[in-house]
Amino acid sequence: MKILSSWLREYVPGIAVSDRELADDLTLRGIAVEGVFDLGAHGSLFEMDITTNRVDAMNHYGIAREAATIYGLELKLLDTSLPAARVAARPVSVSIEEPKLCGRFTARVLLDIRLTPSSGVVAERFRLLEQKPIFNAVDATNYVVLAMGQPTHAFDLDKLEGGIIVRRARNGEKLRTLDGVERLLDADDLVVADEKKALGLAGVMGGWDTMITPETRNVLVEAAWFDPGVVRRSSKRHLLHTDASHRFERGADFNAPPVASALVSRIILEAGGHPEGELVDVVVEEAVARTAKRASVSFSLGEVRRMLGPTEDAEGILAGTAEGILSGLGCGMANAGAESWSVTLPSWRLDLERGIDLVEEIARVYGYNRFRNTVPAFSGTVVELPWAGKESAVRATLLALGWNEAISSSFCASEDAARFVREPGAAVAIGNPLSEEAGMLRPSLLPGMLDMLALNISRDVEGTALFEMGTVFSGGPERVDERPSLGFGATGQAFGKQDVDFYELKGTVEALLGKFASRSAYFDHFPAASGPAALRLTPAWLHPGRSARAVLDGATVGWFGQLHPAEAERRKLKQAVWIGELWLDRLYRQGLRQPVVEELSRYQPVRRDFSLMLPDSVAYAKVAEALEGLAIPELRIFEPKEVLRGKMAAPAHYSLLLGVVFQSHERTLREEEVQGWSQQVVAALEALGGKLRA
Amino acid sequence: MQNDEIPPLSGWSEAELDRAFAAVAAEVEKSAASIRSPDDKEQFRLAWLGRKQGRLKAISDAWLKSAPAEAKKQIGQRFNTLKAEIEQRLEQAGAGSSDSALNAEAIDITLPGTRRKLGAEHPLIKTWNEIVAVFQRMGYSVGVGPEVETDYYNFESLNFPPGHPARDTQDTLVIVGQERKPLRDRLLMRTHTSPVQIRTMEQQPPPVRIIIPGKVHRNDAADATHYPIFHQVEGLCVDTNITFGDLKGTLDAAMKAFFGSSVKTRFFPSFFPFTEPSADVQISCPFCGGSGCRKCKQSGWIELLGCGMVDPAVFGFVSQKQSLYDPARISGFAFGMGIDRIAMMKYGIGDIGLLYSGDQRFLEQFA
C-alpha cells in the first residue's frame, strides 16, 4: 500500500520530524514502512506493509492517527459539510432484509451531476500514487478509500427500479459484476438489489448494469457496513478479491459510512449538481452493540506492568503514558479507581476487545525497544527426551562410518507407497497434494532415498552413501501413526576404491546394532525359491538372493540388501544400488549398550591360518557354528580372512582362508596344545565337507 | 657384508689377542660404516649381537671353547669390551649418522593425505542441535509432537478460529477423508511446531520451559526460498510474572550465545494469533557487524524470529485440561524461528531445495 507523507501531514499538521524519521517511528510501532521514495516538493511516498489485523491503518487517516498518538499531537477532523440538500419528492427507500449480514446501509442521492476528469488535489494525489484516474464520480470513491478506508459505491440512479433491498441472493440468480464477468449466485451471497434485480455483490463489487457511464446524470451513493464473514465467503467463492472485500472481511468501521458518503459527495459535487434529500441511514441496533458501542473494558495499570515489566527508565509504564496512548488511539478513558479505567473501544478497532489488546497497544506505541531486557529466574530442571541419546548414537555411528546425512520430502507417489509400505493398505493419502508424486505420506524412507541416489547417479557422482533419520507414516483417515525410521542407501565407490557391496551395508548394520544392548542379534534371509510361500518374507524391493533381515532379541528391526533388479530397471538405475531401512521405534526399545571392559590377557596370542576348500552349500555360519561347538576357551578369535569363488576354487566349492587366534588368560600356550586344537579345528571343518589345502 | 668365517686365533699371548681382537674391531668398524637406514641398523645389530646367530657370540664361542682355562677370563673381558663398543656404534648410528641417512629416506610430503571419508551431518540438523543446545543451557527441555496434527491443536487452540483470515496465511496440506469429521478433529500436516506448546502445557502444569524443534509442512510451491517442507524451532516459557522484558532479555541472550556477544537485537510489533503483544525480532548482521553486506541486503539487520506473550485465549484452551493455566495468575512468552533460513544464511546456501535434494556434492561440504 502506498501512502503520501504530505497527505498525513495535512491530517496532523504538527508533525515536526522529517519524513524519514516519521517512517522509522511508524515502523517501530508496527505500521511498517518498507520503502521511502522522495517526491521532491510533494514530500515522500511510503511503501507500507500493514498486518492483516490492522485494517483501520490501511489508509491515510488511520496512519495519521497513529502518528498523532506517537507524537501526542492533534488529529484534524474530516470536513464532511455539504451544500444544503433539496427536499426530495420521493425519498429513497432502503430495506435491510438480512440484519445479521448488513449492519448499516446509507444512501444519498445526487442529481444533475457533471462527469468530468478529476482535477485539483484528487488528480495530483492519484498521479503521485500512480493510480489511474477515470472520471470524478468513480475517482471519488477510490479517493475516499485512500483517505479513510471506507468503501463506497455509486449507482446510476436512473437505472434503478424501485427502492434498495439488501437481501440474500436467490439460488441461480445471475449478476454481471463491474469486471464484466457474469456470476452465478446462491443464497450464501448477500446482494444489494432493487425491486427487480441484484445491483451488486455486497461488500465485494458493484454490478455492470447500474454502473456509472459517461451518460450518467443522477447517482445514488452507497456507504454500508457488511458482516466480515459473508463478504469473506462471497469473495472466496467467486475468487473476487477487491479493495472493498479486503476491508469488509477484516471488519470495517461501523461509524464510517455517513462520513465516507459525505466525502464522496463533496468531491462529485465540486463539478456541479446537488444533494436531493437527506442521507438515508438505516442502522441495525443489534449490530451497533457488536461494533460501535461494545461493552467497555475494565483495565488497570497493574495488569500492564505485570505483562510488560520495567521500562528503561521506570519500574513500568506510567499511568499518564497509558492514558495518553489509549485516548490517542480513540479509546474513551473513564477513571474506575486507583490507576484503573473503564475503557470504551473505538468503532474502527474491532481488533481491540480485551484488556490484553490494550496492553499490546500501550507496548506498541510506547516502543518495544524501550522496555528493559530481563531474564527470568528458573527453578525447574532440564529433561532430555528418552530417545535423545539413542538418536545421537545412531547418527554418530553412521557419520563415523562415512555416511552422509540427507533429509527428503515426507511425501511419495502412491505406487511407491504401495511398494514400500510395511503392512499392505496402511499408507495414508493427502487430500490436497502438491503433486501426484507427493500424493501419499511416506510409509518408508526408501522411495525418497532412491530418488536421492538416482539424482547423484545422474550427476555422475562417483560414489554415494546417504542416510536419513525421519518419520514414516501409516494408518488411515481416522488415525495416523508416526514412527521414527532410518533409511540408508549407497552405490558406486562410496567408501573407497571398490564398489559398495552387501558386506559394506551389513557392517554398518552390525555397528548400529552393536550400539544397543541385546541378548541376541542375527541376520537371515528368505530366498524366493526356497521354503513355503508364507516364509518368503523378503520385501519385494529387495534382491531375494542378496538381502537380509536384521533381528534383535527376536524382533525384526529392518531389512537391507541390493535393490531388486526389476525395481532398479523401473527407476532406470543402471548400476547396483544397495539400500536398507532400520525401524528405529523397535531398535529404540533396547537400551544403549553399556561397555563392560574385558580383562586383557598378559600372555602371547598364537595365530594360525587354515586354507580350506568348502562346498558352496556350507555357508560361513555353519563354519562358525562348528568352531563354536568345539568349546575351546582358548580359541579366542576366528575370522574369514579371504573368500574366493570361481576360477580360484573347485567347481561348486569356495576357498576360505580362516584366521584363528588362540590365547589364554592364565599362561603361555604350549606348542603341543595349539597343535591339538588346530587338529580339532581341521576335523570339525572336514566334518562339514571341507578339505585342507596344501 | 656378513662374513661367516671365524677369524683365526693362533695363540693366547697378549700380543696375539691384541691382534685378533683388533681385526674383529676393524670388521665391526667397517660394517658399522655402511649403516644408512634403520633397517641397516637393525641388520647390524642382529649380525653382531643376535642371541643365536650373532657373530660376536659365534666368535666368542669358538675362541673360548679352545682357550686354556687361565686365558678364558681375560678373553671374556675383551669380548665384553668389544660388545660395549658395538653397542656404542649402534647408538651412534642412531644419532651421528642420522641426517644424511634419513634424508635419503625423504618422501614427497606435497602429495595429498590419505583421507578416510567422514560422513557429513546435515546442515539443518547441525543448526537444529546448535540452537537447541543454546536454550538447553538456559533451562529449556526439548519437546516434540506429531507431524500429523488435528485442526484443534494446529489452529483452534492457538486462537485461529474457524474461518479466520490468519488461517489463509498457512496453506495447509490435509489428510484424505476428513470431510465428515467435526472441524476440530480433522487431520492435517502441521504448519508450525506451535501445537507442541499446547500439548506440553496440557500434560505439564506451570512452570514450563520447552524448546521444540521439528519438521513442518505447507502447501507451498517450491522456489529458492520456499519449500513445502521446512524446519522450525519454537520455544515456550510460562510461569508467574513472566514479562515482555523477559522475552526480550531471553532472546537477546540466546542470539548472543548463538551468533556472538556483539550481536544486538531489536523488536518490532507484529501479529500472530497466539501471542499478544507480538513481535518480529531483528538481529544486527553477524556477518558484517551491521555495516551492510549481501546477507543483510545492505541493511545491517536481519529478521530472524517471531515472538510474543502467550495470548490469554491460548491459556483458556489449555486450562480446559490444566486448570493451573489461569491467565490472571500466570503469563508466558513464545518464540519461533526457521532453522532452514538460519542454516541458509549461516552457510551461504542460495537455494532451499539443496537442503532436501540429497545431492552428495552439497552434503559432503559439511563433513
Ligand SMILES: [Zn+2]
Ligand atoms: Zn550484513
